Amino acid sequence: MQKKDTEFRQEHTVNRMRLEETEVDEIRGIMSIACLVCLRRRLYLLPLITTLWIIMSLFVSYGIAVSYGHTEPDFPYISHTAIEAPERCVFGQLVNIGAVMLVMNVLVRYLFLKEIFKHKKMHNVHQWQHGNIAGVVIGVLSALGMSMVANFQTEVQRAPHYVGAGLAFVMGTSYTWLQTTITWRLRREGLGSKFLAILRFVNCFLLTCFLIIFTISKTYYKIKEYRGEGSKYDTLRGVYLTSTISEWLVAGSILAYTLSFTWDFRSIVLESPKVKLNLQQLENGNNNNRLSAEVDSRQRGTTPV
Incomplete structure (x- = not known):
C-alpha cells in the first residue's frame, strides 16, 4: 500500500512538472510575438523585409517629391527627394524604421557568427571573434548614419547630413568587406x-567602385558649380547624372x-527572451517605503496611512 502511494506521488510530481513546462512554453510563445518575433522561426525573411522596406521608403518619398514638383524626375540625389514637406516627413519616418531594421540584421548576423565561433574549432578564433564584434560597431554606425541622413536635410543642416552620409556609405562598405572576409574564412571550414x-x-567590389565614382564625380560637380562654371541643367549635366546614378547604385x-543574409538566416531560430523576477527585492522595497512613511509621520506628529 505504501509502495502504491509512493508511485502515485511520483507520478503526480512528474505530471505537475510537465504542466509547468507547458505553461513556460506558452509564456515563451507569447513573449516571442512581442519581440521581432513573429519571425523567430523565419528569420530569413528579415533581410528581405528590410530591403523591401528601405526601397519602398526611397521611392515613396521620390514619388511625392516629383508629384509636388519639388525635385526633377530623372535621377536626383536621394537626399534631394526629401528636402520639402511633406516628403521629408515621410522619408524621415520610413528611413528611421529601416535603420532600426538594419541594426536588427546586424545583431542577428553577429549572433549567428558568435555561435559558429563558439562551436567550431578554428585557427585564431579569438581574432575572428574580435572581428565579429567590430562588425556590430561598424554596422550600427552605418545604420546611425542612415538615420542622420533622414533627419538632417541637406539644404538645412549640411554638416550633420554629410556626416551621416559618410557613415552610411563608408561604414556600410567597410561592413560588407568585413563580412565578406569572414564568409571566405568560413568557407575554408566547409561552412x-x-x-x-x-x-x-x-557585390563588395562593385559597391566600392560605385562609391569611388560617386565621391569623385560629386566633388568635381560641387567645385565646378561653386565656381559658376555650369549647372546640372547645362554643361555639368553629365557629371551630375554620373554622381546621382552612382549614389543610387x-x-x-x-x-x-x-539581402544576401537570407541564406545564412535560414539556419537560425530565435529563442524567446526570459525575464527573472526578484520578488524579494520588490517586497523589501515596499517594506522600506512603509517604514519611511511611518518615520515621516512620527516626525510630523501625524498618523501614517
Whole structure:
C-alpha cells in the first residue's frame, strides 16, 4: 500500500512538472510575438523585409517629391527627394524604421557568427571573434548614419547630413568587406555556399567602385558649380547624372548585400527572451517605503496611512 502511494506521488510530481513546462512554453510563445518575433522561426525573411522596406521608403518619398514638383524626375540625389514637406516627413519616418531594421540584421548576423565561433574549432578564433564584434560597431554606425541622413536635410543642416552620409556609405562598405572576409574564412571550414561567397565579393567590389565614382564625380560637380562654371541643367549635366546614378547604385549595393543574409538566416531560430523576477527585492522595497512613511509621520506628529 505504501509502495502504491509512493508511485502515485511520483507520478503526480512528474505530471505537475510537465504542466509547468507547458505553461513556460506558452509564456515563451507569447513573449516571442512581442519581440521581432513573429519571425523567430523565419528569420530569413528579415533581410528581405528590410530591403523591401528601405526601397519602398526611397521611392515613396521620390514619388511625392516629383508629384509636388519639388525635385526633377530623372535621377536626383536621394537626399534631394526629401528636402520639402511633406516628403521629408515621410522619408524621415520610413528611413528611421529601416535603420532600426538594419541594426536588427546586424545583431542577428553577429549572433549567428558568435555561435559558429563558439562551436567550431578554428585557427585564431579569438581574432575572428574580435572581428565579429567590430562588425556590430561598424554596422550600427552605418545604420546611425542612415538615420542622420533622414533627419538632417541637406539644404538645412549640411554638416550633420554629410556626416551621416559618410557613415552610411563608408561604414556600410567597410561592413560588407568585413563580412565578406569572414564568409571566405568560413568557407575554408566547409561552412556556407561558395556561390554566396563569390556573390558577396562581387557585390563588395562593385559597391566600392560605385562609391569611388560617386565621391569623385560629386566633388568635381560641387567645385565646378561653386565656381559658376555650369549647372546640372547645362554643361555639368553629365557629371551630375554620373554622381546621382552612382549614389543610387551605392545604396542599392548595400541593400543587395543585406539581402544576401537570407541564406545564412535560414539556419537560425530565435529563442524567446526570459525575464527573472526578484520578488524579494520588490517586497523589501515596499517594506522600506512603509517604514519611511511611518518615520515621516512620527516626525510630523501625524498618523501614517
